[in-house]
Amino acid sequence: MTSRIEKRFAELKAANRPALAAYVMGGDPDLATSQAIVNALPQAGADIIELGLPFSDPMADGVAIQLGGQRALASGQTLTGVLGMVEEFRRKDDTTPIVLMGYYNPIYIHGVERFIADASQAGVDGLIIVDLPAEEDDELCIPALKAGINFIRLTTPTTDDARLPTVLENTSGFVYYVSMNGITGGAIKSRGAVGDAVTRIKAHTDLPVIVGFGIKTADDAAEIGRHADGIAVGTVLVNAVANSLDNGRATDKTVAAVRDLVADLAGGLRRSRT
Numbered sequence: 046m047t048s049r050i051e052k053r054f055a056e057l058k059a060a061n062r063p064a065l066a067a068y069v070m071g072g073d074p075d076l077a078t079s080q081a082i083v084n085a086l087p088q089a090g091a092d093i094i095e096l097g098l099p100f101s102d103p104m105a106d107g108v109a110i111q112l113g114g115q116r117a118l119a120s121g122q123t124l125t126g127v128l129g130m131v132e133e134f135r136r137k138d139d140t141t142p143i144v145l146m147g148y149y150n151p152i153y154i155h156g157v158e159r160f161i162a163d164a165s166q167a168g169v170d171g172l173i174i175v176d177l178p179a180e181e182d183d184e185l186c187i188p189a190l191k192a193g194i195n196f197i198r199l200t201t202p203t204t205d206d207a208r209l210p211t212v213l214e215n216t217s218g219f220v221y222y223v224s225m226n227g228i229t230g231g232a233i234k235s236r237g238a239v240g241d242a243v244t245r246i247k248a249h250t251d252l253p254v255i256v257g258f259g260i261k262t263a264d265d266a267a268e269i270g271r272h273a274d275g276i277a278v279g280t281v282l283v284n285a286v287a288n289s290l291d292n293g294r295a296t297d298k299t300v301a302a303v304r305d306l307v308a309d310l311a312g313g314l315r316r317s318r319t
Contacts (some may be wrong), residue, residue: 049142049170050195050218054234054274055094064219064275065266065316066148066255067091067307069282070113071130072099072122078295079117080130082286082303089140089304090311094134094275095173097311098127098147105175113283116293121280124151124160128167135168144171144197144218149185157185161192162169171195171218179211199223200246200247202292209249220246221277224260224269240272270317 057064067086072079086094099117103110131143145164152160152174164172172189179186179198186196195218204212213220224239238251243254256269257277269276285306289299 066278068095070097071127072117089307266313
């Protein structure tokens with residue numbers, strides 16, 4: 046059976062357009078506003094939605110996403126609540142892929158078998174679990190794949206040719222290339238180096254390669270989109286939420302701030318292949 050992710054990349058390849066994967070934290074800044082943001086993403090230009098699982102110890106995340114997770118937890122968000130957001134989204138959209146991104150601890154506490162069943166039922170298409178290396182594939186990756194949920198692996202500038210085959214062995218959906226060594230929210234030092242890295246990864250796999258970390262503007266999107274099959278953008282979107290708040294509360298500008306930024310980034314990607 047062809048997954049939503051595979052279908053989306055096939056559509057984008059036919060249109061000669063890179064994918065825009067938009068990351069937002071599930072539950073930030075509050076449950077209702079977060080749902081409205083997610084619901085607005087496809088029309089704004091997001092091809093794939095990455096929905097963050099809030100966690101109290103997000104070791105790979107920069108300050109912006111850490112604060113977004115704190116706002117989500119303070120609003121009462123839980124793993125079950127994030128799955129409920131996916132289920133609500135699926136009432137009106139059965140084509141846009143949704144990938145959950147986060148850490149293993151909440152899934153472990155929920156129970157792996159129960160989580161996979163609940164995620165499948167809600168309409169989750171893929172997982173990016175940043176603290177589960179390939180050596181732990183039996184823990185979550187293999188069970189997820191058996192249930193038809195893509196397991197998307199991260200590669201980094203330090204993932205050399207000797208390591209890549211191990212990392213890619215059970216990867217499905219797409220490969221997520223982290224453009225820098227460090228946490229989310231940094232700046233890309235060399236766009237040319239990113240292009241070289243994407244070419245190197247593609248020598249090892251037929252999967253699409255999406256580049257994330259450090260992409261902030263439409264110009265960044267246009268440049269990276271020339272080399273990659275897509276981009277993942279998160280920190281600037283979470284910052285857009287934060288900057289729209291009034292004393293920590295959502296305003297009538299919050300959803301629009303994210304929507305307009307996604308539209309701008311999508312416009313940059315469209316320029317990348319012209």
